[in-house]
Amino acid sequence: MKLEDLRDKIDSIDNKMLELLSERMEVVNAVGELKKHEKTPIYRPEREKAIIARLINQNSGLLNKEAIEAIFLEIFAVSRNLELAEKIAYLGPEGTFTHQAAESRFGAMSEYLSMNSISAVFKSVESKRAKYGVVPIENNTDGIVGETLDLLAHSNLKIVSELFLPIHQSFATKCEHLSEIKKIYSKDIVFGQCRNFLNDYNLKDVELIPVDSTAKAAKLAQTEENSAAICSHIAAKLYGVPILFENIEDNHSNKTRFIIISDFKNQISKNDKTSILAKLNNSNKPGSLVNFLSDFNNENINLTKIESRPMREGSFEYWFFIDFEGHFDQEKIKNVFKRHTSEIKWLGSYIKADSN
Numbered sequence: 001m002k003l004e005d006l007r008d009k010i011d012s013i014d015n016k017m018l019e020l021l022s023e024r025m026e027v028v029n030a031v032g033e034l035k036k037h038e039k040t041p042i043y044r045p046e047r048e049k050a051i052i053a054r055l056i057n058q059n060s061g062l063l064n065k066e067a068i069e070a071i072f073l074e075i076f077a078v079s080r081n082l083e084l085a086e087k088i089a090y091l092g093p094e095g096t097f098t099h100q101a102a103e104s105r106f107g108a109m110s111e112y113l114s115m116n117s118i119s120a121v122f123k124s125v126e127s128k129r130a131k132y133g134v135v136p137i138e139n140n141t142d143g144i145v146g147e148t149l150d151l152l153a154h155s156n157l158k159i160v161s162e163l164f165l166p167i168h169q170s171f172a173t174k175c176e177h178l179s180e181i182k183k184i185y186s187k188d189i190v191f192g193q194c195r196n197f198l199n200d201y202n203l204k205d206v207e208l209i210p211v212d213s214t215a216k217a218a219k220l221a222q223t224e225e226n227s228a229a230i231c232s233h234i235a236a237k238l239y240g241v242p243i244l245f246e247n248i249e250d251n252h253s254n255k256t257r258f259i260i261i262s263d264f265k266n267q268i269s270k271n272d273k274t275s276i277l278a279k280l281n282n283s284n285k286p287g288s289l290v291n292f293l294s295d296f297n298n299e300n301i302n303l304t305k306i307e308s309r310p311m312r313e314g315s316f317e318y319w320f321f322i323d324f325e326g327h328f329d330q331e332k333i334k335n336v337f338k339r340h341t342s343e344i345k346w347l348g349s350y351i352k353a354d355s356n
Contacts, residue, residue: 021075028079043086043132043262045161046269048076049351077107086131089113089124095215095235101165101258102134103234118147122155125261133157133261139167140255142189148259149309149321152347153277159348161260162273164355168252169194169214171245172221172236173228178244183207185217186230194230197248215239255355265328266350272327273304273352277345278320279311289320295339296324299332325352 052072056065063071080086088106091098092114102112113130115121121133138144152159169190175181178201184191188210191198198204211217214231215238221229222239229241236243266272280288296303305323326333328349337344 024075025079043080043160043260044266045260045351046266046272048073049271050269051076073105074107077105078109080106081109087111087113087124087129088132088134089115089121089130090134091115091118091121091136093213093215095218095232095238096213097165097167097232097234097256098134098136098258099215100232100234101136101163101256104165105134105161105163105260106132118145119151122151122157122261125157125263126155131262132160134258135261136256137162137259138257140253140257141193141251144307144309144321146309149277149319152261153311153319153345155261157261157263158265158346159259159275159350160262160264160266161350162353163258163260164255164353165258167249167254167256168233168247169230169249170233170236170243171197171228171248172218172231172241172243174221174241175226175228178203180226181206181228182226183209183224184228184230185209185211185220187211187214187217190214190230193249193251193254196250197245257353257355261348266348268327268329268349269351271352272325272349274324274326274328274333274349275347276322276324277309277347278322278340278343279317279345280320280343292340292343295336299335301326301332301336 052069055068055072059068088102088110090096090102090112093099093116094114099112099114103110106112113124115124118135121130121135124130125133135148136145137148169186173181181203184203184206186194186208191208191210198206198208211220214229215235217229218231218235218239218241221227221231222241228244229236230248231241233243233246278292280292293303293306302325303322304325305321307321308318309321311317311319326349328334328337328346337346
């Protein structure tokens with residue numbers, strides 16, 4: 001078959017795909033009208049997860065798991081925008097990893113609000129200026145994000161979804177040769193995370209200038225001569241700075257867990273996780289934590305995380321941040337909540353994301 005014939009075949013397939021996508025959007029539009037009357041949330045993480053899992057299981061072609069997920073997450077995002085354009089607040093500025101995490105779930109077409117603090121993200125969703133908020137909650141190297149937990153403790157918003165994002169740093173510059181670079185911009189912590197790269201490429205004596213964010217670093221590298229930035233791929237792309245090297249971080253398994261917050265409760269799926277904050281009434285009594293946790297064991301509930309957090313700075317009273325498998329509406333979990341009504345704050349039940 002000739003090249004031109006193959007291209008004609010691709011064009012024909014594209015035409016069929018467009019027809020099918022248009023047909024899908026018509027059905028989505030009908031679903032949206034029903035949801036308006038029923039006042040149910042448009043974003044349904046458990047439904048999207050189930051669709052992707054089904055498609056991956058029945059796939060027999062050349063598309064891998066990541067490709068299927070990327071394609072259909074974008075289709076879902078376009079569908080949501082067709083139903084109702086809703087704003088997504090995230091910890092900014094543009095080009096941060098939180099921005100990247102938000103786009104990976106809500107697509108490039110959604111309307112995003114870049115906020116200058118995690119607190120501002122919560123306020124935007126609480127005041128209905130945004131329907132969803134995206135914030136980091138923990139990193140496998142640096143640990144829990146205390147501000148996020150503190151805000152969850154005092155907010156009525158719920159975690160409706162989670163995702164894990166690999167944190168890869170890029171070296172971006174307009175310089176053609178490394179010898180031209182006189183200064184490098186990035187966050188102070190990022191310089192430490194890329195120490196081996198800086199040493200290996202004889203950049204340790206170049207002036208390292210810390211800035212507020214890796215996105216700001218990329219912006220500066222775009223405008224200043226003889227400069228470079230260590231930043232995210234999305235920041236380099238956003239500000240038009242050529243990437244010279246990818247994945248320059250020392251720890252290639254570095255990941256951040258992000259959560260999506262909103263004002264609704266997810267329905268039960270087959271793979272749920274629940275997050276709570278627990279403050280024990282008799283925390284000074286020996287064995288109080290063991291007794292509390294034994295109720296989960298008695299109900300055959302698998303705990304996946306437990307971490308302590310001071311209730312306020314300088315305090316010796318602690319919250320316990322706990323993740324466990326299951327949904328708030330399951331009977332065995334309700335039993336635990338009933339026994340500890342005054343000690344548990346429910347933070348949300350949501351689809352368990354693949355940390356890999």
